Amino acid sequence: GAGVSQSPSNKVTEKGKDVELRCDPISGHTALYWYRQRLGQGLEFLIYFQGNSAPDKSGLPSDRFSAERTGESVSTLTIQRTQQEDSAVYLCASSLVAGEQETQYFGPGTRLLVL
Amino acid sequence: AQTVTQSQPEMSVQEAETVTLSCTYDTSENNYYLFWYKQPPSRQMILVIRQEAYKQQNATENRFSVNFQKAAKSFSLKISDSQLGDTAMYFCAFMKHSGYALNFGKGTSLLVTP
Numbered sequence: 001g002a003g004v005s006q007s008p009s010n011k012v013t014e015k016g017k018d019v020e021l022r023c024d025p026i027s028g029h030t031a032l033y034w035y036r037q038r039l040g041q042g043l044e045f046l047i048y049f050q051g052n053s054a055p056d057k058s059g060l061p062s063d064r065f066s067a068e069r070t071g072e073s074v075s076t077l078t079i080q081r082t083q084q085e086d087s088a089v090y091l092c093a094s095s096l097v098a099g100e101q102e103t104q105y106f107g108p109g110t111r112l113l114v115l
Numbered sequence: 116a117q118t119v120t121q122s123q124p125e126m127s128v129q130e131a132e133t134v135t136l137s138c139t140y141d142t143s144e145n146n147y148y149l150f151w152y153k154q155p156p157s158r159q160m161i162l163v164i165r166q167e168a169y170k171q172q173n174a175t176e177n178r179f180s181v182n183f184q185k186a187a188k189s190f191s192l193k194i195s196d197s198q199l200g201d202t203a204m205y206f207c208a209f210m211k212h213s214g215y216a217l218n219f220g221k222g223t224s225l226l227v228t229p
Contacts, residue, residue, distance in 0.1 A: 003159075031215070042119070042206055042219030043160075059216070089158060098215040106152075106160035 002026075004107035006092050012113045013082055021077045021110045025094030032075050033104060034067060037089040049075060050098045082114045117142045117209050121220035128197045129228050135182075136192045136223045138207030144168075146212035149183065149190045154204040154222070163205070166190065197227045 005024045013019050025032050031050055035043040046059040049069040060066070064082075069075040079086055089109040095102035118141045128134035140149070151163040166174045166183050173181050178195045194201055204224050208217040 033216070035217075040221070042208075042221045043217065045216035045218070048215050056216070091158075091160065093160070099213070103162050103165075104217065105162075109158045111158075 004092055004094050004105055006090075006107040006110050008110060009108065010111045010113075012115065014115055015084060016081055018078065018080045019082055019112065021079075021090050021112070023075045023077070023092030023094075023107060025073065025075070025092070026105055029094035029096055029105075030072055031095045031098035031102065032069060033093040033095075034075070034077050035091045035093065036061075037091060037109070039088070043091060046077070048098060079112075082112075084114050087112055087114045117144070117147075117211065117218050119207050119209050119218055119220035121205075121207055121223050123223045124221070125224045125226070127226040127228060128194075130197055130199060132197055133193060133195045134197055134225065136194075136205050136207075136225065138190045138192070138220060140188050140190065140207070140209050142188070142209065142211070144211045147214075148210045148212070149181075150208040150210070150217065151179070151181070151190075151192045152206045152208060152219075153201075154206060155202070160206070164192070194225075199227050199229065201225060202227045 007022045033048040034046040037043045064080045067077045089111050091109040093104040093106045095104045120139045147168045149166045152160045164176045180193045182191045204222045206222045207220040
């Protein structure tokens, strides 16, 4: 596709349920990033992938959060046992390679609401 | 850790006028990169302009320009000839040299009025 796509666009879930958020990066981009945007806040970095490896997971808020990437393409962010504080927009971005020289292109995000 | 501060939560400007959005940051790094991103209601973050800290010349992209003051750790965005389509949230972001994660400010909501 022409840009980064994410699905679902919106997700409403009940507290305690698990959710999976999907990101399809721009074709050929080896680096992929996940950010979280809480209401009225800037974006918080969660994790990034270079290829299928995640060198830095330090931004993940808790062990309920995990992410994987396969085939140097699609990535899924999984949140287990969701809490109301997990409500946010989750944004994915990709770039040719990881690094400050490369522009990160963002998807439209998934808005998650935990009731 | 780097922090990015945007002190103007909301701003408005009339069409065709000029507006300046403020951003300050705190870092001990000497080499780094600064960005302005735009987020319209569609939620998609779009890169507006970027600046390398080692370059003294201010970056310019059409109607968008920055005033980068390294000593003051200030990085403001000037939008000239504002257009209705410029209405959006604007985020200032920092990335250290050899980094990969963007550190964002809380954003400034800009409204362009007819």
